[in-house]
Amino acid sequence: GAVVSQHPSWVICKSGTSVKIECRSLDFQATTMFWYRQFPKQSLMLMATSNEGSKATYEQGVEKDKFLINHASLTLSTLTVTSAHPEDSSFYICSARDAKSRVWSGELFFGEGSRLTVL
Amino acid sequence: KNEVEQSPQNLTAQEGEFITINCSYSVGISALHWLQQHPGGGIVSLFMLSSGKKKHGRLIATINIQEKHSSLHITASHPRDSAVYICAVYTGNQFYFGTGTSLTVIP
Numbered sequence A: 001g002a003v004v005s006q007h008p009s010w011v012i013c014k015s016g017t018s019v020k021i022e023c024r025s026l027d028f029q030a031t032t033m034f035w036y037r038q039f040p041k042q043s044l045m046l047m048a049t050s051n052e053g054s055k056a057t058y059e060q061g062v063e064k065d066k067f068l069i070n071h072a073s074l075t076l077s078t079l080t081v082t083s084a085h086p087e088d089s090s091f092y093i094c095s096a097r098d099a100k101s102r103v104w105s106g107e108l109f110f111g112e113g114s115r116l117t118v119l
Numbered sequence B: 001k002n003e004v005e006q007s008p009q010n011l012t013a014q015e016g017e018f019i020t021i022n023c024s025y026s027v028g029i030s031a032l033h034w035l036q037q038h039p040g041g042g043i044v045s046l047f048m049l050s051s052g053k054k055k056h057g058r059l060i061a062t063i064n065i066q067e068k069h070s071s072l073h074i075t076a077s078h079p080r081d082s083a084v085y086i087c088a089v090y091t092g093n094q095f096y097f098g099t100g101t102s103l104t105v106i107p
Helices: none
Strands: A004-007 A010-013 A019-025 A030-038 A045-051 A067-073 A076-081 A090-098 A114-118 B004-007 B010-014 B019-025 B031-037 B043-049 B052-056 B059-064 B069-074 B083-090 B095-097 B101-106
Touching: A004 A090, A010 A019, A019 A030, A019 A090, A019 A114, A030 A067, A030 A076, A045 A067, A076 A090, B004 B083, B010 B019, B019 B031, B019 B083, B019 B101, B031 B069, B043 B052, B043 B059, B043 B069, B069 B083
Parallel strands: A010 A114, B010 B101
Antiparallel strands: A004 A019, A019 A076, A030 A045, A030 A090, A067 A076, A090 A114, B004 B019, B019 B069, B031 B043, B031 B083, B052 B059, B059 B069, B083 B095, B083 B101
16 A cells, blocks of 8 residues: 655654654655644644645644745655744644545545654 | 544453444535554554445444444454544545544453
8 A cells, every 4th residue: 555654753852943854655646745733632633735846735823934844746745843842742644645646535645643842 | 513523532342342433524525534543653544435335354434424424343353453543534625533532452
């Protein structure tokens, strides 16, 4: 099956620093990738939709200047948490849509997630 | 009110038991996903369905579009089935996620 890889799987950083998380589709091309945030014991919350070669679309309430998303190629999207603070500590997950599907059925492939802890 | 409601929130079962997790939704959908999230956090898509029933090994997923309801069944449950199971619906424009059902299977 299709594989999506996230890196790093966990990261600890100091308050005020920036952290970059990568999401790669390993065996398919992804026109669209989605970034989610998950707090403990809660479900996934969509942060933004990332389309290759264009600006990301952010959900209401998500600061686009704080969570920078870049989707420069069909196999890579990055999420950069800028000037991270302890309240940004969370589990971040990406998912990807296979570019082959012209009419998208809704099939998604998820990454393993990245746990960010800001001290 | 959440667009996707799951029940139960938590479930503990003895190994070998038959397990059912329910999902009700309030929006029109083009597809419904059952996702499995392991303790490490990684998510695996178990099923995507838009009608009827699908089976994969010991897992069975059913959906009733008229009643806006889906169930995930696990037959002969095993401790390795312990995970959070998330129901997600796709409307054709966006996804809505349930809050998940935490399953623990005791040996």
